[in-house]
Amino acid sequence: MKTPHETDVLVVGAGPAGVAAAVMAASLNLRTVIVEADSVGGKLHVIGALENVPGNWSTGPQLAEALAVDLDRLQQADRCSVIQGRAARVTGYGDRAELVLEDGRALSAQLIVVATGVAALAPSDADWISAPARLSLPPLWRTKPADLAGRTYVLGGDRPLGTWLRTHRHSSTTLHVLCPPADDYKIAEVAGDERVRIVSVSHVTLSLMPSGDGWSLQVRERQGERKSYVTATVLSNLGNTPAALDGLVSSKDGYCPPSEQHPRIRVVGDLRSAQFQRITTAQGSGAEAVLASYYASVLKPG
Ligand SMILES: Cc1cc2nc3c(=O)[nH]c(=O)nc-3n(C[C@H](O)[C@H](O)[C@H](O)COP(=O)(O)OP(=O)(O)OC[C@H]3O[C@@H](n4cnc5c(N)ncnc54)[C@H](O)[C@@H]3O)c2cc1C
Known part of the structure; x- marks a missing residue:
């Protein structure tokens, strides 16, 4: 033995x-x-x-x-x-x-x-996002185009973005991707895809609307400009x-x-x-x- x-x-x-x-x-x-x-x-x-x-x-x-x-x-x-x-x-x-x-x-x-x-990763784990602790969002990779309503924001430019676009090549949905500097090298592969709008951000504050039926996004862009968005759909792609x-x-x-x-x-x-x-x-x-x-x-x- x-x-x-x-x-x-x-x-x-x-x-x-x-x-x-x-x-x-x-x-x-x-x-x-x-x-x-x-x-x-x-x-x-x-x-x-x-x-x-x-x-x-x-x-x-x-x-x-x-x-x-x-x-x-x-x-x-x-x-x-x-x-x-x-x-x-x-x-x-x-x-x-x-x-x-x-x-x-x-x-x-x-x-x-x-x-x-x-x-x-959860949103509260990312150092460029302020979000309620234990908040979990639907992951991009698990979401089908038919599930998307209104303007769609994606937190993070991790590699599943490219996989999602290849998987759903007939989808015409536009994804607004909030991308921190650390993800810049990953989004190169989707740069030519017209369905992606990259927003280069340094910080995002995410909160649920008081009515409970949507999200508020307070965005600080890398050039310093601040913008606010309200949307029904925020997906996680944080890595x-x-x-x-x-x-x-x-x-x-x-x-x-x-x-x-x-x-x-x-x-x-x-x-x-x-x-x-x-x-x-x-x-x-x-x-x-x-x-x-x-x-x-x-x-x-x-
Ligand atoms: C959405 C998505 C799309 C991707 N697309 C591509 C692609 O197109 N091409 C490509 O090359 N790569 C792609 N990747 C990356 C690829 O999937 C990974 O690089 C690869 O699977 C890594 O293999 P791994 O064996 O290291 O880890 P994993 O595939 O993550 O396997 C780890 C295993 O360990 C198990 N495990 C974890 N913790 C424990 C524990 N404590 N005890 C026992 N078991 C445990 C897990 O259940 C899992 O089965 C993609 C990844 C994702 C998420």
Whole structure:
């Protein structure tokens, strides 16, 4: 029996990065357990139109289904098992790494690969927005053109904007996007789309109208001009916050740089940085983390 490790590789999160890590581990004949809080595929489930991933995928759910089939195949071959649960804490030791789930279950492995991605930000989390605490707005990516009434304001220029426009290419709705400086590099891809009006802002105050049937937006534009809008429709497109586990080393922005972690804990996919949040880079990082640990002799096949 292989004590003290319960398994060789423990992967947290079954999005593109986590599944790639599991597939690589299986190809090296390593025993793998993958812990997932929700469903296999992660963010792929919300991508309505997919263009930049090799293969015949036109939507994210199609690719998510393919990843689920891959994991089923590995489970049937006794190479991998999937545990449903939410991870809370990781700890690295000289000979192993340990994971504790929110329900108190504990697991250990030679290597833990953390692929938990990012979670949606609320308006009150953004430093350029003043909004009531705990206010949540409908996310742009989940909204269909038929749901939109009147002038539509979008808070933030995060990448789902481009995905939404590609998904709803026949929609003629104009989106008024309130864009802070930090999102300027993300909106370049939609600059030529006539359905987008970019408003470059430094601050926005959002409040519900006293009548309860609309929103008031007090906007400070970057040149200093102040404007007020009243509208029925405000959507959130603010981006995400890293879904870091306790025990990981985080930077000021909350992301977890791979180079800062314990040698038996690898961070992969979107959780690494805000800069490279793409499916194929997530997959590459998941596979690379396992392979690099294998050749660095952190992982020893039984
Ligand atoms: C609307 C939208 C559109 C996008 N469009 C594109 C596109 O067209 N092309 C592109 O390349 N990229 C796109 N992206 C980005 C892409 O989806 C991500 O880069 C990719 O999914 C990252 O993979 P990941 O495995 O790192 O994380 P995720 O896909 O986020 O997977 C993380 C997984 O970890 C699980 N998890 C989280 N916390 C825990 C925990 N504590 N315990 C256990 N499990 C946990 C989650 O349930 C999830 O399944 C889009 C993203 C969004 C939101």
